[in-house]
Amino acid sequence: MNVTIINIGDELLIGQVVNTNASTMSRLLTAAGMDVCKTLVVGDVYKDIWVAVDEALRDSDAVLVTGGLGPTKDDITKKLLCEYFDSELVENQMALDNVRRIFESRGYELTPVNRAQALVPKCCEVLNNDLGTAPCMWFQSKLEVRSRKSETVPQFRPPTSNLQPVLVSLPGVPFEMEWLMRNRVIPKLQETFKTDIIITKNILTQGIGESFLSDLIEPWELSLPENIKLAYLPVAGLTKLRLTAHLPKDFPLSTFHFPLEGLYDLAGQYIVGEDCETLDELVHKTLTERGLTLATAESCTGGNIARLLTAQAGASAYFKGGIIAYSNEVKESALGVKHSTLEAHGAVSEETVREMVEGVRQRMGTDLAIATTGIAGPDGGTPEKPVGTVWIAVADATHTEAKLLQFGANRRQQNIDRSTNQAYAMLMRLVVK
Amino acid sequence: MNVTIINIGDELLIGQVVNTNASTMSRLLTAAGMDVCKTLVVGDVYKDIWVAVDEALRDSDAVLVTGGLGPTKDDITKKLLCEYFDSELVENQMALDNVRRIFESRGYELTPVNRAQALVPKCCEVLNNDLGTAPCMWFQSKLEVRSRKSETVPQFRPPTSNLQPVLVSLPGVPFEMEWLMRNRVIPKLQETFKTDIIITKNILTQGIGESFLSDLIEPWELSLPENIKLAYLPVAGLTKLRLTAHLPKDFPLSTFHFPLEGLYDLAGQYIVGEDCETLDELVHKTLTERGLTLATAESCTGGNIARLLTAQAGASAYFKGGIIAYSNEVKESALGVKHSTLEAHGAVSEETVREMVEGVRQRMGTDLAIATTGIAGPDGGTPEKPVGTVWIAVADATHTEAKLLQFGANRRQQNIDRSTNQAYAMLMRLVVK
Numbered sequence: 001m002n003v004t005i006i007n008i009g010d011e012l013l014i015g016q017v018v019n020t021n022a023s024t025m026s027r028l029l030t031a032a033g034m035d036v037c038k039t040l041v042v043g044d045v046y047k048d049i050w051v052a053v054d055e056a057l058r059d060s061d062a063v064l065v066t067g068g069l070g071p072t073k074d075d076i077t078k079k080l081l082c083e084y085f086d087s088e089l090v091e092n093q094m095a096l097d098n099v100r101r102i103f104e105s106r107g108y109e110l111t112p113v114n115r116a117q118a119l120v121p122k123c124c125e126v127l128n129n130d131l132g133t134a135p136c137m138w139f140q141s142k143l144e145v146r147s148r149k150s151e152t153v154p155q156f157r158p159p160t161s162n163l164q165p166v167l168v169s170l171p172g173v174p175f176e177m178e179w180l181m182r183n184r185v186i187p188k189l190q191e192t193f194k195t196d197i198i199i200t201k202n203i204l205t206q207g208i209g210e211s212f213l214s215d216l217i218e219p220w221e222l223s224l225p226e227n228i229k230l231a232y233l234p235v236a237g238l239t240k241l242r243l244t245a246h247l248p249k250d251f252p253l254s255t256f257h258f259p260l261e262g263l264y265d266l267a268g269q270y271i272v273g274e275d276c277e278t279l280d281e282l283v284h285k286t287l288t289e290r291g292l293t294l295a296t297a298e299s300c301t302g303g304n305i306a307r308l309l310t311a312q313a314g315a316s317a318y319f320k321g322g323i324i325a326y327s328n329e330v331k332e333s334a335l336g337v338k339h340s341t342l343e344a345h346g347a348v349s350e351e352t353v354r355e356m357v358e359g360v361r362q363r364m365g366t367d368l369a370i371a372t373t374g375i376a377g378p379d380g381g382t383p384e385k386p387v388g389t390v391w392i393a394v395a396d397a398t399h400t401e402a403k404l405l406q407f408g409a410n411r412r413q414q415n416i417d418r419s420t421n422q423a424y425a426m427l428m429r430l431v432v433k
Numbered sequence: 434m435n436v437t438i439i440n441i442g443d444e445l446l447i448g449q450v451v452n453t454n455a456s457t458m459s460r461l462l463t464a465a466g467m468d469v470c471k472t473l474v475v476g477d478v479y480k481d482i483w484v485a486v487d488e489a490l491r492d493s494d495a496v497l498v499t500g501g502l503g504p505t506k507d508d509i510t511k512k513l514l515c516e517y518f519d520s521e522l523v524e525n526q527m528a529l530d531n532v533r534r535i536f537e538s539r540g541y542e543l544t545p546v547n548r549a550q551a552l553v554p555k556c557c558e559v560l561n562n563d564l565g566t567a568p569c570m571w572f573q574s575k576l577e578v579r580s581r582k583s584e585t586v587p588q589f590r591p592p593t594s595n596l597q598p599v600l601v602s603l604p605g606v607p608f609e610m611e612w613l614m615r616n617r618v619i620p621k622l623q624e625t626f627k628t629d630i631i632i633t634k635n636i637l638t639q640g641i642g643e644s645f646l647s648d649l650i651e652p653w654e655l656s657l658p659e660n661i662k663l664a665y666l667p668v669a670g671l672t673k674l675r676l677t678a679h680l681p682k683d684f685p686l687s688t689f690h691f692p693l694e695g696l697y698d699l700a701g702q703y704i705v706g707e708d709c710e711t712l713d714e715l716v717h718k719t720l721t722e723r724g725l726t727l728a729t730a731e732s733c734t735g736g737n738i739a740r741l742l743t744a745q746a747g748a749s750a751y752f753k754g755g756i757i758a759y760s761n762e763v764k765e766s767a768l769g770v771k772h773s774t775l776e777a778h779g780a781v782s783e784e785t786v787r788e789m790v791e792g793v794r795q796r797m798g799t800d801l802a803i804a805t806t807g808i809a810g811p812d813g814g815t816p817e818k819p820v821g822t823v824w825i826a827v828a829d830a831t832h833t834e835a836k837l838l839q840f841g842a843n844r845r846q847q848n849i850d851r852s853t854n855q856a857y858a859m860l861m862r863l864v865v866k
Contacts, residue, residue, distance in 0.1 A: 012455075012456070012459070012472075013459055013463075013469045013470070013471070013472065014460065014463040014664070015456040015457065015458070015460030015461070015462075015463060015469075016460070016664075016666050017456070018451060018452075018453055018456045019451075019452060019455060019456065020451055022445075022448075022452060022474065023448040023449075023452065024448065025448070026448030027447065027448025027449070028448070029448075030446075030447040030448060036446045036447070036448075037446070037475070037476065037478075038446070038473060038474060038475045038481065039446065039474040040471060040472070040473050041455065041471060041472040042471045043470070043471075045590070047589070047590065048470065048471065048589055048590060051589050052471070052589075156480070156481050156484050157480060157481060200449075209541070210503060210504065210505060211503075211504040211505065211544065211546045211547055212544075214504070214505045214546070215544070215546065229443075231443055231444065231477070232503070232505045233444050233449070233450070234503070234606075242443075242444065242449065244447070277449065296757070298736075301740075301743075302739055302742070302743025302744065302748070303731075303737070303738075303739035303740035303743065303755060303757065304736070304740040304743075304744075305736075306735055306736035306757045307734075307735045307736035307737045307740050309735070310735025310736065310737075310757070310759065311735065311845065311846055311849065313810070313811055313812065313845055314812070316759055316760070316813075319735075319759050320762070320763055321756065321757050321758050321759045321760055321763030322736060322756075322757035322759075323755075323756060323757075323767070324729070324736065324739045324743070324754050324755035324756070324757070325754050326743065326748070326749055326752050326753055326754045326755075327749070327753040327754055327797075329753070329797075329798070330753055330797055333796065333797075334754065334756070334767065334796070334797075363766065364762075364763055364766075365762070376743075377746070379746065379747070380749075406539070406540065408535075408538040408539045411564060411608050411612075412745075412746055413608065413744055414608055416740075416743075416744065
């Protein structure tokens with residue numbers, strides 16, 4: 001079934017807020033076997049919302065709308081939908097009970113403005129919003145014409161069901177929206193429409209560019225069955241491969257597997273891991289599972305390696321600490337890099353990065369360590385060590401691996417992001433070897 | 434002028450990637466005085482992209498498209514635009530030189546697949562992409578019909594210019610897209626559509642909520658002239674005020690200034706700085722200008738304070754280093770926090786944060802230091818110290834300031850971001866006092 005998402009809000013159109021609602025909704029719908037065909041953002045403008053809703057209902061099985069349900073003047077969605085569906089606002093008992101319950105639990109009086117939140121178009125079904133006062137509204141459209149039926153204007157993919165399209169209006173508050181999607185909207189959509197099963201799998205590759213990888217694995221890609229699609233998602237020195245399989249509703253899932261043997265035969269040396277979105281997630285998962293501890297010594301990455309790991313809940317189980325050794329004095333005092341090493345080879349050198357990684361591992365008493373030192377740019381390059389020159393090292397109790405990378409004169413942030421991913425990939429290869 | 438943004442990519446529609454491109458583009462376009470009327474995401478599906486482009490060109494002055502320009506099979510934008518504009522693919526010399534330059538700088542051979550990136554529709558103008566191999570393409574549409582001219586189907590807001598609409602195709606890689614927007618696309622749109630002069634000014638406030646600030650400065654806001662608009666942009670514990678002035682193309686700029694006196698009279702105590710987008714940028718600028726050095730000791734922020742500063746070119750002028758003291762052992766060994774302090778008061782306490790900030794300042798020999806320790810969540814809270822409890826300290830040679838913050842049980846990343854901004858604001862107040 002085809003779903004269109006419409007997120008309403010001026011704050012999205014001026015770029016003040018990143019539209020995480022669209023990605024959360026898309027992720028949940030995809031996992032439930034529905035096809036999100038397009039997502040649209042429009043402002044708090046009556047005409048634009050009307051047109052967006054009207055067009056989406058013509059080429060979708062379901063249209064999910066967020067935003068514009070608050071009690072203030074710029075929230076116009078409910079009034080608009082009432083007019084669009086040619087209905088009238090009536091007080092809904094369940095919605096009123098819900099608003100009253102929430103106000104009582106917060107110790108507030110129910111004002112007339114808030115009581116008005118229980119007014120909904122008579123033609124809709126209210127899905128109870130346990131976490132907030134704005135009602136979630138389910139409309140079965142009376143729309144008979146399911147496409148523009150134009151000979152000249154091309155059309156989006158048509159709806160896949162013969163049912164009349166559904167429109168659901170949800171609040172834009174992210175945690176209310178997500179709770180409603182999981183507990184009310186998706187179950188009811190699944191019940192109403194018959195949906196495919198969708199399974200996705202990520203494979204993280206590193207050390208090969210997207211186009212080289214594409215050439216390398218072409219024979220395998222061409223051998224994939226019709227119902228499995230492959231996408232390349234390059235990001236900061238990695239290429240993530242994403243496989244998506246569409247299976248019929250009654251497919252016996254235990255018998256399904258992605259045909260990965262051919263991929264491993266051709267490109268196994270570049271595969272760092274599966275089933276994670278990012279390398280920091282893979283490191284987090286692997287070290288947690290294996291009970292290995294980690295310390296970091298970062299120069300050019302400036303704390304980025306540590307902060308991506310510590311952004312994940314539970315990182316304290318394996319991450320003990322890090323030194324951001326930006327100046328040479330700190331490399332000496334906090335990591336024990338020898339003054340003579342820095343004098344003879346410079347801060348960006350194999351000798352220095354090895355002393356950094358071994359120093360931090362020893363001082364923090366961890367199983368593993370990572371170190372980086374390089375020239376992130378845009379300044380600080382020399383003919384021998386141009387911007388983008390980075391040394392990375394990883395170590396365990398018995399091995400230290402160091403690697404020189406030349407990223408070219410890229411953007412500073414790109415050099416930092418690539419160094420970070422290189423370091424994670426080297427660590428994974430050390431751990432999994 | 435009306436702009437529509439179309440972001441192409443299956444990864445966006447399955448919710449694997451959050452669509453930050455839309456918000457970055459919206460922010461840059463809004464700051465340049467253009468109205469983003471809608472943004473649309475479609476998948477790597479020929480028909481859907483075609484319809485999205487076709488419809489957008491009918492009701493926009495400019496349509497900006499990202500994605501689908503890579504060298505792999507699922508990248509179909511270029512071929513589609515070539516057919517849409519009834520053109521043919523030809524090798525563009527500037528694009529080829531650019532691809533060659535980038536491959537040479539990375540030490541790679543130019544393969545046929547990569548050379549194909551220099552193929553562009555004959556009818557477009559190439560805007561050079563200094564940071565990547567995918568070309569940015571500017572199309573002046575031949576479209577005569579500027580709206581659907583339908584009596585029955587309602588329409589979005591119409592274009593505001595009489596010029597033929599423009600379509601620009603950009604790569605979806607965020608840093609390439611952003612560089613192209615700033616350096617190529619927006620200047621050319623301004624030149625083509627002869628837009629107003631737009632001047633913006635940011636004022637960063639901290640320590641007061643948006644609605645309280647709004648009440649406080651209302652008299653000043655009401656006194657602003659018609660051509661100056663005020664927006665409130667709350668982000669992670671800050672409220673950024675953005676003033677936007679629209680001036681006619683020939684306005685003598687040297688005579689213009691924003692009327693800020695009234696704002697400082699009413700809310701001066703909450704203003705941390707001007708003319709920066711973020712507090713890390715303000716800290717970077719201020720410490721660089723004043724020649725003051727900084728060290729950090731981070732527990733709950735996990736390196737985030739350091740990495741935002743070191744992401745900025747030239748940070749080594751003032752940032753000497755940091756300790757990410759995630760475990761108690763590292764707090765003792767690397768920062769000199771006393772074992773007895775941790776025993777008596779715990780890691781999340783005023784006593785500990787003071788020893789952390791003074792320890793790191795002394796050990797790294799800097800003018801200033803920042804320290805954080807807290808419970809980012811979602812686990813680790815106790816009745817006395819619930820999730821969201823954070824101690825932050827800043828120090829110079831003579832003063833140490835410590836502050837307890839209670840963010841409530843928010844999301845982990847939100848607690849990290851708020852702690853980071855609080856730390857920067859406290860540092861700015863210490864430096865500027």
